[in-house]
Amino acid sequence: MKVKASLLCFAIASVLATAQAAAPTSKQSSAEAAAARRAAAIARANVLVNNNPGAVHRAKADVFAVSDVIVDANGTEHVRYERTFEGLPMIGGDFVVHSRDAKLDGFSQMLKTSARPGLAARIGGDEAIVEAGAVFPVKFSEAPTSRKVVYARNSAPLLAHEVVFHGMKADQTPTEMHYIVDATSGKIIDQWDGIHTAKPGSGSSCTSPTAATGTGKTFMAGDVVLGTSKCGTSYQMVDVSRGGGATHNMAMKTSGMGTVFTGSTNVWGNNLLSNSQTVGADAHYGVATTWDYFKTVHGRNGIANDGEGAVSRVHYGRNYQNAFWSDACFCMTFGDGDNGASIYPLVVIDVAGHEMSHGVTSRSAALVYSKESGGLNEATSDIFGAMVEFYANNASDPADYVIGEELFPNNASMRNAIRWMFKPSLDGASPDCYSPTLGNLDVHYSSGVANHFYYLLAEGAVVPSGFGAGTWANLTPASLVCNGNTSLAGIGRDAAGKIWYRALTVYMTSSTNYAAARTATINASTDLFGATSAQTNAVKAAWSAVSVN
Numbered sequence: 001m002k003v004k005a006s007l008l009c010f011a012i013a014s015v016l017a018t019a020q021a022a023a024p025t026s027k028q029s030s031a032e033a034a035a036a037r038r039a040a041a042i043a044r045a046n047v048l049v050n051n052n053p054g055a056v057h058r059a060k061a062d063v064f065a066v067s068d069v070i071v072d073a074n075g076t077e078h079v080r081y082e083r084t085f086e087g088l089p090m091i092g093g094d095f096v097v098h099s100r101d102a103k104l105d106g107f108s109q110m111l112k113t114s115a116r117p118g119l120a121a122r123i124g125g126d127e128a129i130v131e132a133g134a135v136f137p138v139k140f141s142e143a144p145t146s147r148k149v150v151y152a153r154n155s156a157p158l159l160a161h162e163v164v165f166h167g168m169k170a171d172q173t174p175t176e177m178h179y180i181v182d183a184t185s186g187k188i189i190d191q192w193d194g195i196h197t198a199k200p201g202s203g204s205s206c207t208s209p210t211a212a213t214g215t216g217k218t219f220m221a222g223d224v225v226l227g228t229s230k231c232g233t234s235y236q237m238v239d240v241s242r243g244g245g246a247t248h249n250m251a252m253k254t255s256g257m258g259t260v261f262t263g264s265t266n267v268w269g270n271n272l273l274s275n276s277q278t279v280g281a282d283a284h285y286g287v288a289t290t291w292d293y294f295k296t297v298h299g300r301n302g303i304a305n306d307g308e309g310a311v312s313r314v315h316y317g318r319n320y321q322n323a324f325w326s327d328a329c330f331c332m333t334f335g336d337g338d339n340g341a342s343i344y345p346l347v348v349i350d351v352a353g354h355e356m357s358h359g360v361t362s363r364s365a366a367l368v369y370s371k372e373s374g375g376l377n378e379a380t381s382d383i384f385g386a387m388v389e390f391y392a393n394n395a396s397d398p399a400d401y402v403i404g405e406e407l408f409p410n411n412a413s414m415r416n417a418i419r420w421m422f423k424p425s426l427d428g429a430s431p432d433c434y435s436p437t438l439g440n441l442d443v444h445y446s447s448g449v450a451n452h453f454y455y456l457l458a459e460g461a462v463v464p465s466g467f468g469a470g471t472w473a474n475l476t477p478a479s480l481v482c483n484g485n486t487s488l489a490g491i492g493r494d495a496a497g498k499i500w501y502r503a504l505t506v507y508m509t510s511s512t513n514y515a516a517a518r519t520a521t522i523n524a525s526t527d528l529f530g531a532t533s534a535q536t537n538a539v540k541a542a543w544s545a546v547s548v549n
């Protein structure tokens with residue numbers, strides 16, 4: 001969907017046309033009604049954009065394309081746009097239009113200027129590839145590419161090359177590094193990893209699968225109900241009732257999509273790692289639980305909110321001790337750890353929730369995976385990973401604000417984990433409190449301040465059981481806050497989760513930083529609970545307690 005000033009008349013005409021079409025008749029399917037509502041919302045937003053070029057810092061050669069639409073129950077509409085300038089993608093040029101009854105409520109964006117750079121590059125694309133190649137840390141696995149972009153994450157947008165290198169790290173993590181090379185100075189001014197190995201697979205070869213309900217005999221989560229499919233006389237780990245989300249066995253390979261788990265019965269695994277189906281059942285259950293969490297709690301229908309399931313790949317690599325989301329294959333991937341010598345397969349509920357939430361972020365705010373926005377991206381995955389663990393309410397994996405604690409053997413004290421949300425510095429690397437240099441850290445450490453905010457918002461300055469004075473963590477209420485506010489009260493997980501989800505999907509954009517995250521969550525809480533509500537006051541107090549003022 002492109003919007004140009006010259007198309008204003010068409011935009012208005014289509015508002016009138018689609019506004020009539022938007023009233024669903026009894027014969028119309030709900031999918032058709034949703035599509036009509038979406039089209040009408042886009043048409044109304046296009047008019048508002050065209051009527052307010054200054055507010056969106058529009059330059060003459062800017063072109064906008066819609067990337068997401070959210071319509072609230074009360075009819076408020078939020079239409080998200082990406083921007084190109086002279087046909088070049090504009091990184092950081094995205095924005096969201098908020099309106100009700102075709103009346104503008106405002107814009108969310110980080111861009112602050114309609115100034116645009118000249119298009120003559122002093123440094124060519126080939127030179128940019130050489131610059132980036134000098135810092136790409138491993139052998140590249142396919143030819144690097146470059147494209148011209150406008151980099152607008154700084155106050156003055158500049159012309160740059162986006163160079164992409166693919167390779168495999170020593171630990172078997174695939175890497176898809178994006179380097180932004182200033183086309184004037186030749187300097188690398190930003191970089192992030194998109195992670196990518198495989199093209200989308202064809203998944204199940206079954207032509208007409210029917211939904212079935214199986215039993216997963218998991219390693220981490222006990223015996224659970226699994227959504228599967230029946231195909232002729234056999235069964236497949238394809239969740240027909242959740243968009244066809246499928247779990248594939250990589251059989252220790254690191255490329256391709258592996259093969260979908262298939263069985264002659266609808267019972268999967270035997271609770272032991274010696275059976276290859278067992279961790280498939282864990283991952284399939286964790287992903288289904290995450291799907292249910294987003295649908296039930298937030299009304300989101302799958303990762304892209306389009307009802308489509310994703311592929312999960314298990315038994316990836318040899319002794320691979322990580323898990324990852326890849327935008328390129330729209331899939332999640334889980335390693336086996338070292339099969340429990342020191343770390344179990346990474347298929348536990350909060351890790352599955354973490355990876356799938358990366359997909360949700362990429363299909364909403366699309367927070368760039370570097371600097372402060374990258375930390376907020378990581379935190380979003382930890383926040384929803386933890387909330388999925390609470391939602392699962394599984395006695396084999398009691399819920400907490402510790403990420404990945406079930407991955408480590410003999411870990412009753414939760415001394416081993418990936419991250420501790422209530423006290424990020426327990427990992428030895430993540431700051432508890434905000435400082436202006438936070439964005440220089442790895443995104444898994446700059447996430448800590450937002451995790452910390454979220455814990456304080458939901459639970460208040462209350463030390464979780466098992467971590468208090470005299471334990472290994474030795475925490476006190478005073479050590480949980482950065483500003484001495486030990487009387488900080490929590491608003492509960494339900495309210496906190498709804499605020500973060502709304503901030504992510506409605507108000508954050510690709511370059512949102514910590515200061516803007518504070519604003520986004522205050523806006524979200526104001527919508528949900530009111531500007532002077534206890535919840536909105538708690539949002540402000542919790543940010544202040546992690547030094548974001």
Ligand SMILES: [Zn+2]
Nearest residue numbers: 354358378381
């Ligand atoms: Zn992550």
